[in-house]
Amino acid sequence: xxxxxxxxxxxxxxxxxxxxxxxxxxxxxxxxxxxxxxxxxxxxxxxxxxxxxxxxxxxxxxxxxxxxxxxxxxxxxxxxxxxxxxxxxxxxxxxxxxxxxxxxxxxxxxxxxxxxxxxxxxxxxxxxxxxxxxxxxxxxxxxxxxxxxxxxxxxxxxxxxxxxxxxxxxxxxxxxxxxxxxxxxxxxxxxxxxxxxxxxxxxxxxxxxxxxxxxxxxxxxxxxxxxxxxxxxxxxxxxxxxxxxxxxxxxxxxxxxxxxxxxxxxxxxxxxxxxxxxxxxxxxxxxxxxxxxxxxxxxxxxxxxxxxxxxxxxxxxxxxxx
Amino acid sequence: xxxxxxxxxxxxxxxxxxxxxxxxxxxxxxxxxxxxxxxxxxxxxxxxxxxxxxxxxxxxxxxxxxxxxxxxxxxxxxxxxxxxxxxxxxxxxxxxxxxxxxxxxxxxxxxxxxxxxxxxxxxxxxxxxxxxxxxxxxxxxxxxxxxxxxxxxxxxxxxxxxxxxxxxxxxxxxxxxxxxxxxxxxxxxxxxxxxxxxxxxxxxxxxxxxxxxxxxxxxxxxxxxxxxxxxxxxxxxxxxxxxxxxxxxxxxxxxxxxxxxxxxxxxxxxxxxxxxxxxxxxxxxxxxxxxxxxxxxxxxxxxxxxxxxxxxxxxxxxxxxx
Numbered sequence: 057x058x059x060x061x062x063x064x065x066x067x068x069x070x071x072x073x074x075x076x077x078x079x080x081x082x083x084x085x086x087x088x089x090x091x092x093x094x095x096x097x098x099x100x101x102x103x104x105x106x107x108x109x110x111x112x113x114x115x116x117x118x119x120x121x122x123x124x125x126x127x128x129x130x131x132x133x134x135x136x137x138x139x140x141x142x143x144x145x146x147x148x149x150x151x152x153x154x155x156x157x158x159x160x161x162x163x164x165x166x167x168x169x170x171x172x173x174x175x176x177x178x179x180x181x182x183x184x185x186x187x188x189x190x191x192x193x194x195x196x197x198x199x200x201x202x203x204x205x206x207x208x209x210x211x212x213x214x215x216x217x218x219x220x221x222x223x224x225x226x227x228x229x230x231x232x233x234x235x236x237x238x239x240x241x242x243x244x245x246x247x248x249x250x251x252x253x254x255x256x257x258x259x260x261x262x263x264x265x266x267x268x269x270x271x272x273x274x275x276x277x278x279x280x281x282x283x284x285x286x287x288x289x290x291x292x293x294x295x296x297x298x299x300x301x302x303x304x305x306x307x308x309x310x311x312x313x314x315x316x317x318x319x320x321x322x323x324x325x326x327x328x329x330x331x332x333x334x335x336x337x338x339x340x341x342x343x344x345x346x347x348x349x350x351x352x353x354x355x356x357x358x359x360x361x362x363x364x365x366x367x368x369x370x371x372x373x374x375x376x377x378x
Numbered sequence: 379x380x381x382x383x384x385x386x387x388x389x390x391x392x393x394x395x396x397x398x399x400x401x402x403x404x405x406x407x408x409x410x411x412x413x414x415x416x417x418x419x420x421x422x423x424x425x426x427x428x429x430x431x432x433x434x435x436x437x438x439x440x441x442x443x444x445x446x447x448x449x450x451x452x453x454x455x456x457x458x459x460x461x462x463x464x465x466x467x468x469x470x471x472x473x474x475x476x477x478x479x480x481x482x483x484x485x486x487x488x489x490x491x492x493x494x495x496x497x498x499x500x501x502x503x504x505x506x507x508x509x510x511x512x513x514x515x516x517x518x519x520x521x522x523x524x525x526x527x528x529x530x531x532x533x534x535x536x537x538x539x540x541x542x543x544x545x546x547x548x549x550x551x552x553x554x555x556x557x558x559x560x561x562x563x564x565x566x567x568x569x570x571x572x573x574x575x576x577x578x579x580x581x582x583x584x585x586x587x588x589x590x591x592x593x594x595x596x597x598x599x600x601x602x603x604x605x606x607x608x609x610x611x612x613x614x615x616x617x618x619x620x621x622x623x624x625x626x627x628x629x630x631x632x633x634x635x636x637x638x639x640x641x642x643x644x645x646x647x648x649x650x651x652x653x654x655x656x657x658x659x660x661x662x663x664x665x666x667x668x669x670x671x672x673x674x675x676x677x678x679x680x681x682x683x684x685x686x687x688x689x690x691x692x693x694x695x696x697x698x699x700x
Contacts, residue, residue, distance in 0.1 A: 321622060
């Protein structure tokens, strides 16, 4: 796998990427190239990692990513996606602006035939396995048939990366009954029901975390709200737990004893350790990793990229459309 | 306050309501009447609490609440709302089907002039105070001006019940920038911005739990997903905490020591202890309590009802519309 990694976009700067690239250098299946601003070139060369200079950067705070893609021709994202399109690399991996990767992916790399949009999935921790939620923010206004297309993307992804033949699929709704929901979900329900997809009906948001299915489909607005709510509640409870220290000596000692095991479990749940996920619906492999990825998370992301690269996901997605 | 309480709809049956009614009987400001099926009449009479017989029940699992309202004329919800409309009571309190209360509220009790829909708000626990989220399920397909009407409802409610003069208000969105969002939220943003309401801009779902504002406005589909996600994540983390018992003796002992204080804090966060909330937008006071309300929760709900009854909320809402 020839992978091109964006040096921009991580909260911790260049370090996690340089360390991960150095660590993975000896892997025979992986050839890493980095792309970024001139100040990163020297560090990369010193570590004997090939480097492409991209003078500009599209900020993760960029408010109009589609515009930035047109303006910043020398950004790592635009140059990186162009090199991917030209076949110089198999995968482009970035922790940068999701909006810019999506806009650039659509404009520069192009869509897979039959897939109207690129879509972003998020792995959600559950009590039994990982459940993929999508879309989580790429497409806020969608039509029922786009939801079906999201379902096809996700099924191909889970099949290709886990080997599971028939991943289970549900539609996020405000009740489990068929007649429940908005106009959008009612129509999507009918389309999914009539399709050949392994559709198991509606799911309410509270049940996502029980691992009852592999894939939960929703529009990007709701998916984004679900993802961010789960982050918010998680932080809230952790803060509440910490606050118990002040309530009694028993609680303080209890927390002290619990700390080590709790930390280990929380690390397993942290989305930044899950590795990168692909933007599905594009005709090349563009992987997005979390902005606060650590060195371990970048390594996990490169491994995810290898798994996706070695899978037959793009073929599967083309076949889903036949 | 002459309050009529629905005997149907609670997970724990009649007991919490009978106990709460007996407990509150001596309150000089409160006259409680119960309404329910014949089998509850004897218990109510034995406790010297006035009782109205309603032969039928609309199940909380009712799939078509609007239809049930037309069919079950002798249900506690239909008869109760009719008695409320006729002025026989000041408040109707129920833990039954939210859909039936909303449909019945609109059809039997009627809307406040200027308010197109009845809306359901949910108190969300935060690190500093309670934040009200609405709509959480009454209206899944909404227009931008409905969101403005939800805002007016919530402002009147917070003003009337907390005495806070200028509650702070935000719009739930997938980013905080003005130009972010779906067609719905972009248009609602412009309307809210142009209004005289105390609008502080967008909020992302993860920040609801930090107590940064009093009111968060959204459509009923997204609000429902946010509410249920928070329940799901909460359950998930509690299960994860319990599971730590198995990881080491340290963790097991830690959990044992933590238990008492954790339980107390969790009880404060439990939505079923928050008391009832009104269905806003109706021209009478209809209060909905949680289906799994305990005796304490029913008492809290009667107290909420008294607070709402003694407030000037309906007048405020009428005035908002002038």
